Amino acid sequence: MKVILAAVLLFSCSIILAQKKILDHADFEIWNSIKNKSISPDGNFIMYSLERGETDQYLKIKDNKANIVFEYDRGSKGRFTYDSNYAVFTITAWRDSVLAMKSRKIKKEDLPKDSLGILDLKNNSLAKIAQVKSYKLPEKWTGYLAYQLEEIKKEKDTTEEKNKDVKDKKKKVGKKNGYHLLVQDIQTGQKDTFKFVTDYVFAKEGKQLAFASSGEDKNDNSGVYILDLEKASLKQVHTAKKGKYYQLNFSESGNNLGFIVDKDTTKVQVRPTELYLWTKGQDKAQKVADASMTPNAYHPSSSAELLFSEDESKLFFGLLKPPIIKDTLLTEDEIVNVEVWTYNEPRLYTVQELQLKSDTIQSFKSAVHLKEDLRIVQLGSESFPEVELGDEGNANFALINRSEPYDLERQWTGRRASDYAIINTNTGTFKEVLTKVAGKVNLSPGGKFVYGYNSMSETWFVYNIERDTLLNLTKDKVFYDELHDSPSPPEPYGAAGWTENDNALLLYDRYDIWKFDPNTGLSERLTNGRESKTRFRYVSLDKEVRFIDTNKKWLFTTFKETDKSGGYAEFNPANNRLKTLLKGPFRFTTPIKAELDDALIYTRESFKEFPDIRYSDLSFKNVKIVSDANSRQNEYNWGKIELVNWTSLDGEALTGMLVKPENFDPSKKYPMIVNFYEKSADRLNYHRAPIPGRSTINYSFYASRGYLIFNPDVHYRIGYPGESAYNCVIPGITSLIEKGFVDKDNIGVQGHSWGGYQIAYLVTKTDIFKAAEAGAPVPNMISAYGGIRWWTGLSRQFQYEHTQSRIGGTPWEYPIRYMENSPIFNIDKINTPLLIMHNDADGHVPWYQGIEFFLSLRRLGKPSWFLNYNGEPHWPLKLQNRKDFNIRMAQFFDHYLKGAPIPVWMDRGVPAMEKGVNQGYELMESSDGN
Numbered sequence: 001m002k003v004i005l006a007a008v009l010l011f012s013c014s015i016i017l018a019q020k021k022i023l024d025h026a027d028f029e030i031w032n033s034i035k036n037k038s039i040s041p042d043g044n045f046i047m048y049s050l051e052r053g054e055t056d057q058y059l060k061i062k063d064n065k066a067n068i069v070f071e072y073d074r075g076s077k078g079r080f081t082y083d084s085n086y087a088v089f090t091i092t093a094w095r096d097s098v099l100a101m102k103s104r105k106i107k108k109e110d111l112p113k114d115s116l117g118i119l120d121l122k123n124n125s126l127a128k129i130a131q132v133k134s135y136k137l138p139e140k141w142t143g144y145l146a147y148q149l150e151e152i153k154k155e156k157d158t159t160e161e162k163n164k165d166v167k168d169k170k171k172k173v174g175k176k177n178g179y180h181l182l183v184q185d186i187q188t189g190q191k192d193t194f195k196f197v198t199d200y201v202f203a204k205e206g207k208q209l210a211f212a213s214s215g216e217d218k219n220d221n222s223g224v225y226i227l228d229l230e231k232a233s234l235k236q237v238h239t240a241k242k243g244k245y246y247q248l249n250f251s252e253s254g255n256n257l258g259f260i261v262d263k264d265t266t267k268v269q270v271r272p273t274e275l276y277l278w279t280k281g282q283d284k285a286q287k288v289a290d291a292s293m294t295p296n297a298y299h300p301s302s303s304a305e306l307l308f309s310e311d312e313s314k315l316f317f318g319l320l321k322p323p324i325i326k327d328t329l330l331t332e333d334e335i336v337n338v339e340v341w342t343y344n345e346p347r348l349y350t351v352q353e354l355q356l357k358s359d360t361i362q363s364f365k366s367a368v369h370l371k372e373d374l375r376i377v378q379l380g381s382e383s384f385p386e387v388e389l390g391d392e393g394n395a396n397f398a399l400i401n402r403s404e405p406y407d408l409e410r411q412w413t414g415r416r417a418s419d420y421a422i423i424n425t426n427t428g429t430f431k432e433v434l435t436k437v438a439g440k441v442n443l444s445p446g447g448k449f450v451y452g453y454n455s456m457s458e459t460w461f462v463y464n465i466e467r468d469t470l471l472n473l474t475k476d477k478v479f480y481d482e483l484h485d486s487p488s489p490p491e492p493y494g495a496a497g498w499t500e501n502d503n504a505l506l507l508y509d510r511y512d513i514w515k516f517d518p519n520t521g522l523s524e525r526l527t528n529g530r531e532s533k534t535r536f537r538y539v540s541l542d543k544e545v546r547f548i549d550t551n552k553k554w555l556f557t558t559f560k561e562t563d564k565s566g567g568y569a570e571f572n573p574a575n576n577r578l579k580t581l582l583k584g585p586f587r588f589t590t591p592i593k594a595e596l597d598d599a600l601i602y603t604r605e606s607f608k609e610f611p612d613i614r615y616s617d618l619s620f621k622n623v624k625i626v627s628d629a630n631s632r633q634n635e636y637n638w639g640k641i642e643l644v645n646w647t648s649l650d651g652e653a654l655t656g657m658l659v660k661p662e663n664f665d666p667s668k669k670y671p672m673i674v675n676f677y678e679k680s681a682d683r684l685n686y687h688r689a690p691i692p693g694r695s696t697i698n699y700s701f702y703a704s705r706g707y708l709i710f711n712p713d714v715h716y717r718i719g720y721p722g723e724s725a726y727n728c729v730i731p732g733i734t735s736l737i738e739k740g741f742v743d744k745d746n747i748g749v750q751g752h753s754w755g756g757y758q759i760a761y762l763v764t765k766t767d768i769f770k771a772a773e774a775g776a777p778v779p780n781m782i783s784a785y786g787g788i789r790w791w792t793g794l795s796r797q798f799q800y801e802h803t804q805s806r807i808g809g810t811p812w813e814y815p816i817r818y819m820e821n822s823p824i825f826n827i828d829k830i831n832t833p834l835l836i837m838h839n840d841a842d843g844h845v846p847w848y849q850g851i852e853f854f855l856s857l858r859r860l861g862k863p864s865w866f867l868n869y870n871g872e873p874h875w876p877l878k879l880q881n882r883k884d885f886n887i888r889m890a891q892f893f894d895h896y897l898k899g900a901p902i903p904v905w906m907d908r909g910v911p912a913m914e915k916g917v918n919q920g921y922e923l924m925e926s927s928d929g930n
Helices: 002-018 025-029 095-103 164-169 349-354 356-360 404-413 631-635 699-704 721-737 754-762 781-785 797-801 815-820 823-829 848-859 879-898
Strands: 032-039 045-052 057-063 068-073 075-080 086-091 115-120 125-129 132-136 144-149 179-185 191-202 208-213 221-228 233-241 244-250 256-262 273-279 286-289 314-320 363-369 375-378 386-389 397-402 417-424 430-438 441-443 449-454 459-464 469-472 495-498 505-508 513-516 523-525 534-539 554-560 566-572 577-584 600-605 613-616 640-647 653-660 670-675 708-712 742-752 771-775 834-837 864-867
Touching (some): 025 879, 032 075, 032 613, 045 075, 045 086, 057 075, 068 086, 086 132, 115 132, 132 191, 191 244, 208 244, 208 256, 221 256, 221 273, 233 256, 233 273, 256 314, 273 314, 286 363, 349 356, 386 441, 397 441, 404 430, 430 449, 459 505, 495 534, 554 577, 653 699, 653 721, 670 721, 670 879, 699 708, 699 879, 708 721, 721 742, 754 771, 771 879, 781 797, 781 815, 834 848, 834 879, 848 864
Parallel strands (some): 670 708, 742 771, 771 834, 834 864
Antiparallel strands (some): 045 057, 057 068, 075 086, 086 115, 115 125, 132 144, 144 179, 179 191, 191 208, 208 221, 244 256, 256 273, 273 286, 397 417, 449 459, 459 469, 513 523, 534 554, 554 566, 566 577, 600 613, 640 653
């Protein structure tokens, strides 16, 4: 008996040891995510930070064989120098330490400041600099680092000295006067210090740094300085009494510097700004624009970016209209505060309010011709305010556009239509070429063509600037969304780009890449994706290359629609040969290539596989897994995912995703949560890390806890979005019930925003759900139609007439559709307990929709709960609120679908007096599960 008992105990122990852990909310805090991954320019080092539980980051640097070279706690935001010899990164304080100090009411200015780490990769030595506010590295050369120190606070003077020198030393240096700037030779550590610096910039190629200083006190002059780091010389190129400097920017070579000077010392909004230009060899910068020199007496803008053309023949800047001067003599009691809304003004008043700041600083792009007596040509204007430059500013023509004539109708169409014209950058003469085009329109990289997609004609086009001819490339061809199911024009699949010299435009259809001749319209299919339902997309590996180089092989990503597998392919434009490099049941991300080498990093992921960093070259043959962010995942019961198929009540073949627990037993019955939005099956191979999401259930978390999760795709019929959801989702659920492993008496449903609306509709039509969570739902399409999307100020009308809500017209055109699709009119039919989350700062869906839903349920005595995270937008963003939402949602579903005890907050609520003190997470002692 003793032997048998020992054997039984040993077997029992082996079962216990083999059991995996179940994910819980506390596990969110230990899970890592990868941040700021990069590869050194020479391809020999990879740097990234692991962020644990959305708190502290841990910097890691590895070599190209995945060996650890360096790691540092609290390290983040790392960058390599251009020669790959150094890594520079930020060092922050421990988050717990900062929170503890905040709890002791430590002032913000006394909290720990960031430090800077400088790692010598050759000898693995680290130098640290405390109190660093910001830092910059040269982009195309190396050897120097510039950084600003945080505000300097001196101790109180405890001596009897009262002389001026001592007082000056006690002075506080801060944001108002600028910060100390240090320019350091990275190799030697030698540094120069410049005081009261308000702005600084490295030249992209020339070894120079420019900075602006405010002057040490009210008697000092401010100035702009250029530090020549090759000659170790400093030159002051401008000085001004109390002047302020903006938009310092070098030309690419470093031979030219532009900046804006604001000499306004009166605090009156007259903006006496001036544009200055310094050219290498000059002692002082020269003024090239002010109100007396510009068209319409406009001022150079201090807010618009200064930009040199690539050939350095032009300096582009903004011209600002004179401001509207307020009467400062009026008292508060005399100022009239009234909003005047007008029916025919182009922009709704709410839009104007949100755009008030941008309207105030709106400027019109203009050009100073540097090689032609500094002649100024205004390009943008009130008639055509938007400007796009061609050929990096070198082109003789620019594209200008205006949307104002169509802004009013945008309120209900949801489409931003524009007129387009070509303007000569040398003379300022322009010619209108396109009228009322709704879609994205751009200049080709070489500036020879205007091209784009017109959503109204569903056609890609090119306009030849020199020939003044318009050519429709894809007329009678389908280069737009084939599965489009809303009452609006379909969107295009996009463009890969142009080959060199604007010779050809590469466009996408659903699967393939096509090459179009912009002069003749002749086309050629480059890939063979349609036959196998494989999607090919071009990958740009060099952010600075404007053209697709036909002398090099191209890299494509691949995605197979039938099984959702991904990969990479190589295309040789010399012989049009396509070669598969890598493929599998994974999601592959866009690679990041080393700037000076063919080495690259990328990630692959699946439901089970975390997207760790992988290192390879363009062949993808010798792959090294660099990171190991979450090895602990193997300790947990995780889950698995698969595609499922069924037929809708409308007779359409549908696809969805089904997540099962890792130890799934088909002979058992499992509670199931249905979660959906529109179409999600293409995300089959996305990894779902256990994190406190802002609006949806976490698939890994619920699968680990024994739930099934079903995510069905929905196909919509115009005018009947609610019925469409029912016709797709419910037969999907019943098809799974028929398989025998779904507990049909314990099925829940969860969704947010558009998903929240669909859930609100479904529970008025079926009792199949035991419990439902609807986030930011719209129960009343009639009242919602007349609402405002407060984040943009736009009317919500377009959403119902033309986009996601899919009604297809106004309430006076289709009153029955609005009523039939509004749950509020059938709310008495609801028998499903509901948890509603809708926040009072929601900028997408007016939160009174959630209130309307809850109050109606409350009026009818239907079991329901309402969560409002104060001050949060469409979803809770603050970590503590997201954690809270995930806890409450899990308790809600566990109670109804698993018979877990009811928590206190569901039983008696959380009274206003206890808000923020008692969360009510505690479970009641007994529950019947209802």
